Amino acid sequence: MLSERKQKVLEAVVREYISTAEPVGSRTLFRRHNLGVSSATIRNEMADLEEMGYLEQPHTSAGRIPSDLGYRFYVDNLMQANPLPEGEQELLRQVPASGITETDILLSQVSRLLSQVSNYISLVLGPRTDRGVLRTLKLVPLEEHVAMAVLFTDQRKVESRVLVLPPQVEPEDLEGLSRYFTRRLAGRPLEEITGELLTTLYLELLEDYCAKRDRLAELGQALVNWLAGGGRRVKVYTGGTQNILRQPEFQDLEKVRRLLALLEEEELLHKLLEREPGVTVTIGQENELPAVRECTVVTSTYSVDGEPVGVLAILGPTRMDYAHVISLLEYMAGCLSEAFANISVRRTVAMPKQKTAAKEPV
Amino acid sequence: MLSERKQKVLEAVVREYISTAEPVGSRTLFRRHNLGVSSATIRNEMADLEEMGYLEQPHTSAGRIPSDLGYRFYVDNLMQANPLPEGEQELLRQVPASGITETDILLSQVSRLLSQVSNYISLVLGPRTDRGVLRTLKLVPLEEHVAMAVLFTDQRKVESRVLVLPPQVEPEDLEGLSRYFTRRLAGRPLEEITGELLTTLYLELLEDYCAKRDRLAELGQALVNWLAGGGRRVKVYTGGTQNILRQPEFQDLEKVRRLLALLEEEELLHKLLEREPGVTVTIGQENELPAVRECTVVTSTYSVDGEPVGVLAILGPTRMDYAHVISLLEYMAGCLSEAFANISVRRTVAMPKQKTAAKEPV
DNA sequence: GTTAGCACTCTCGCACCGAGAGTGCTAAGA
DNA sequence: TCTTAGCACTCTCGGTGCGAGAGTGCTAAC
Structure with a gap:
């Protein structure tokens, strides 16, 4: 551990260097911070601190600057938090x-x-966005052949995307899909909602919907891509x-x-x-x-x-x-x-x- | 107008300077571009071009660089477009x-x-986003007390925003509002949809809705703010x-x-x-x-x-x-x-x- | 009108030097 | 044994001087 005086010197060096951006020498330190000892003593302490890795010298006859380790010690032990002006x-x-x-x-x-x-x-x-819990997944018909998919989570997070509908998909289909997905996914953390899960669900769903199967497949795929894909980048x-x-x-x-x-x-x-x-x-x-x-x-x-x-x-x-x-x-x-x-x-x-x-x- | 030779010299200077970033002298030009005349002639032409404002000299004994005017002439008259590699x-x-x-x-x-x-x-x-023509304005209930407003234009542009609903607004109200706004605004260019227009429409609407007036007022105001506000920044x-x-x-x-x-x-x-x-x-x-x-x-x-x-x-x-x-x-x-x-x-x-x-x- | 030649100018890189700041070491003092 | 004053030494930095190189403008010849 560092002696109290070494800590004081280190702190003074860091403070001085932070405010001036110039390598600080023992004399400067002696003049501006009253450490109670002469510049020669400070000089010796600084030499020690350098050997210990807390300070560095850009070149032989320059002052010293804190090393990463020096800053680390300062942040962990010496710095005092003061409230924001x-x-x-x-x-x-x-x-x-x-x-x-x-x-x-x-x-x-x-x-x-x-x-x-x-x-x-x-x-x-x-x-x-990967944390929240899914609450609602909705497909909203906007007009003929265009719908919007809306993903709503508990963390005031909403995502949406426009989907172009395959021909002859009816609004009821959208409602059905919305209800189905919401029922099966609501309450799940988003991170669980992966491509595999969705695909499984989706295939399951298609069973019940054989009649429109082909048309829905395309739409469902777009939805899966969206939910599983990188769309949720931060x-x-x-x-x-x-x-x-x-x-x-x-x-x-x-x-x-x-x-x-x-x-x-x-x-x-x-x-x-x-x-x-x-x-x-x-x-x-x-x-x-x-x-x-x-x-x-x-x-x-x-x-x-x-x-x-x-x-x-x-x-x-x-x-x-x-x-x-x-x-x-x-x-x-x-x-x-x-x-x-x-x-x-x-x-x-x-x-x-x-x-x-x-x-x-x- | 510039003589043909002057144009050739100017073009050579611009080309040379663009690729080397060094002031170009008459000798360099003589060596690298074969202009068919000696460096001395080029020198004279360059002096003329400088006097006419197409070239500049960083200092007396340096080469010359094109002025803004020189580049302008180059772009307008000399440069030949070549296809992208x-x-x-x-x-x-x-x-x-x-x-x-x-x-x-x-x-x-x-x-x-x-x-x-x-x-x-x-x-x-x-x-x-101020160009497109509004097609649909929709209020979609997401869950109790939360809805999403969706603005859809003809330019594949969709904007949406989550709205917190005042208590006891019913899904029917949302549908009514959606239909009403869409009916009145569809086909209008977005730039026409100003705060005043919306407010007018909105007041008109409230007439028909006296019963829920107070509750809808708050919601409508949020909507107006959104549509008229700077939300549509590019x-x-x-x-x-x-x-x-x-x-x-x-x-x-x-x-x-x-x-x-x-x-x-x-x-x-x-x-x-x-x-x-x-x-x-x-x-x-x-x-x-x-x-x-x-x-x-x-x-x-x-x-x-x-x-x-x-x-x-x-x-x-x-x-x-x-x-x-x-x-x-x-x-x-x-x-x-x-x-x-x-x-x-x-x-x-x-x-x-x-x-x-x-x-x-x- | 064009070109070769030449004197002149200006920048740039390099070496040099002295001032200033800071160090490390030594020896004296507490 | 720790601290301090003194001093020689080192290194950077800014300023100065100089020569090379590049380029010009001018003049005179073609």
């Missing part, structure tokens, strides 16, 4: 206050706010990419290029944002993706109806204002969860009696 | 061949292909942002930053992509947006059912491979239009007889 809180309160009900617009705004406040790159992973919202260019560690164009390329690869971003609930911090080499080996990714999950369903993240240099970013993400996750709660359908659906009862006398 | 054509044919029916996925792929083939930034403006897809960093003219980080910032401003991009049908080329200072004053934007519209509804664009330095980019965009627009035609609902809807008739005997 009033002004920023106010800015973020827009999200639940705005009354926006479109998930898409809501998340774009969240992403924009995150990058604006943090001055780093923001990433927002949309609510996962979107990633990015924002503030230009912020990265303000960071002195990203003056190297090749580095920036790699990062920009990453931001266009949705699958990689998904991988990057697969995180457990709560706040996580991944520093430099701790990251699996090579493109972010010199970056830190801080994430926080947000919830809908108490269940973590999506991820907010900040991507920046390892020299990041950790305390600020963490409280920012926590606060924003709260706001977003709140915004979702405001417009939650589930609540309304799950407890209609209560709500009706409460509202009626007014 | 086989390999690239093949790549782009994926789009109509893939069978993808989700507009969103289709356009992401188009954007990706465009940037990949061009090595510049690609922009894709989704199909405009998405912009971007791709290949990292390509810009490969261009020697974008080594200046501040320039890159401004461009990246622009790419996150949807409204500005909309403005940038508001173009007339066909191919347009906007060079450097011809652009209104300051952030792209050193760039060229080439656009091409694509069509659904013969009507131009969206825009493909390439954004790159003014030193751009114009001929290639133009044929790329034209070809891609064709592919995309084709892809839309494949999945067009309108065709099926508009001419069901024909299609049915043609299909039935098979």
